[in-house]
Amino acid sequence: MxxxxxxxxxxxxxxxxxxxxxxxxxxxxxxxxxxxxxxxxxxxxxxxxxxxxxxxxxxxxxxxxxxxxxxxxxxxxxxxxxxxxxxxxxxxxxxxxxxxxxxxxxxxxxxxxxxxxxxxxxxxxxxxxxxxxxxxxxxxxxxxxxxxxxxxxxxxxxxxxxxxxxxxxxxxxxxxxxxxxxxxxxxxxxxxxxxxxxxxxxxxxxxxxxxxxxxLMESLVPEFDHAGVVRERTGGALPGIVPSNTYTTKEGENIVIAGNGDAIFKRLMLAMGRIDLAGNPELEHNDGRVRHTRQIDDAIQAWCDTQTIDGALAVLQAADVPAGKIYSVRDMMTDPQFLARExxxxxxxxxxxxxxxxxxxxxxxxxxxxxxxxxxxxxxxxxxxxxxxxxxxxxxxxxxxxxxx
CATH class of the missing domain: 3.40.50.10540 (Crotonobetainyl-coa:carnitine coa-transferase; domain 1)
Known part of the structure; x- marks a missing residue:
């Protein structure tokens, strides 16, 4: 620059x-x-x-x-x-x-x-x-x-x-x-x-x-006014946009995985070896996935249970699936991306x-x-x-x- x-x-x-x-x-x-x-x-x-x-x-x-x-x-x-x-x-x-x-x-x-x-x-x-x-x-x-x-x-x-x-x-x-x-x-x-x-x-x-x-509150108002929906607390998940949540690896570390685009979801499932979910027509689009949120989250968590955080990130990055660690300031200070961006x-x-x-x-x-x-x-x-x-x-x-x- x-x-x-x-x-x-x-x-x-x-x-x-x-x-x-x-x-x-x-x-x-x-x-x-x-x-x-x-x-x-x-x-x-x-x-x-x-x-x-x-x-x-x-x-x-x-x-x-x-x-x-x-x-x-x-x-x-x-x-x-x-x-x-x-x-x-x-x-x-x-x-x-x-x-x-x-x-x-x-x-x-x-x-x-x-x-x-x-x-x-x-x-x-x-x-x-x-x-x-x-x-x-x-x-x-x-x-x-x-x-x-x-x-x-x-x-x-x-x-x-x-x-x-x-x-x-x-x-x-x-x-x-x-x-x-x-x-x-x-x-x-x-x-x-x-x-x-x-x-x-x-x-x-x-x-x-x-x-x-x-x-900053996104669709809060029209969802309530038109559909009577009150957005509630959902922990690490992003309600109505599936999958996007925080999961735990076998080491107990947290990983955020956002596989909510239609093509991204399919790549995520294939990377996890879940060909059944990748090819399920009910899960092809977000509205269908929302109806099966629990099933999808359970499948991702079961896969994370078998992975280290670095191993999971390597698999997901290779599959072009957005995922990341949750950084503390200690992580930031030595991270190659932070350092490369000065x-x-x-x-x-x-x-x-x-x-x-x-x-x-x-x-x-x-x-x-x-x-x-x-x-x-x-x-x-x-x-x-x-x-x-x-x-x-x-x-x-x-x-x-x-x-x-």
Missing amino acids: TATNNAGPLAGIKVLELGTLIAGPFCARMLAEFGAEVIKIESPDGGDPIRKWRVLKDGTSLWWSVQSRNKKSLTLNMKHAQGREIARKLALEADIIIENYRPGVLEKWELGYEQLKALDPSTIMVRLSGFGQTGPMKDLPGFGAIGESMGGLRYVSGHADRPPVRVGVSIGDSVAALHGVIGAMMALRHRDATGGKHQGAGQMVDVALYESVFN MFEQHQFADGSPVKLPAISPKLSATPGHTKWLGPTLGQHNDEVLQSLGYSADAIAAMKRDGVL
Whole structure:
């Protein structure tokens, strides 16, 4: 892969991040990874709480090094009038504003979308919240776990005879962040097509966590509305699409086999030596296989009982049947596919100790993303950002004394 533009496709785009934890910062992180200048406003009193989440190094989260890479940290006391004034100046300079406070917080600071739009009609603001900017629940707190529950994901996750389970990462927040990135790019395209910064038409991108999750729920709505079907928890299986399930090898390892295409199913059965099932006309198409789900799953599990996981994968790959192990991070770090795709980046902390980060996705052939620096220290870019706004060294020193920074 040959890069022709190391600055990134979003070079020249300025982003103001007003948010904490996951959804808003992840949205801004992706823009920063592809060249946007992202200025993250943090409270002088400890900054973003994610700095202290999960595994720490020297008092700072390892997660922080990824979530805030390429961002500039500016501390502002938003309870102070001068802090709000600086934030407003940055907002009016920015191409995109990203925020994930509860609805109404920015309006109290006179930084709401309508307030900024009155000063600059080209304002683009991405607003991520639990339930959106309207509706009877808009003022309620809503973390990703609540979005996953209300959006339908938790209800279908897990086994039928047990309570719903969560995905092992903050998927609701991350999915909302991706919706925010998509919305920001579409709004930016529209603004530029209608005159550009200060002249073009801006807009608000209203992202609700529960709606972002709901957007992933496939055929849930028409199946219920038209056929009265409520999708339920089914463990490792994919209901109505057969076979697609998790099976266990003779060593007790799990293997996912997705033989649900008509031709793939036939190849799978032949690879297993089940000529009877491969040639059964009732199983030729998915609707017929659904009626015989138990028989097919039992046959695949019986075959897996005789196989090691590596042996099973070799047979299935030779037969061109989609199958795979369930990876832990330990598996990923040594996997030939991950390594060939350069999915890890080697970096150093300030003390010289090494650390690997996940590489940037998606991979663009001409303007790929790039890690310029790891998550910044709190207020690391105060002087740089404030000087760019025209503040003198004496004025910055005074703001530090007055508790603005």
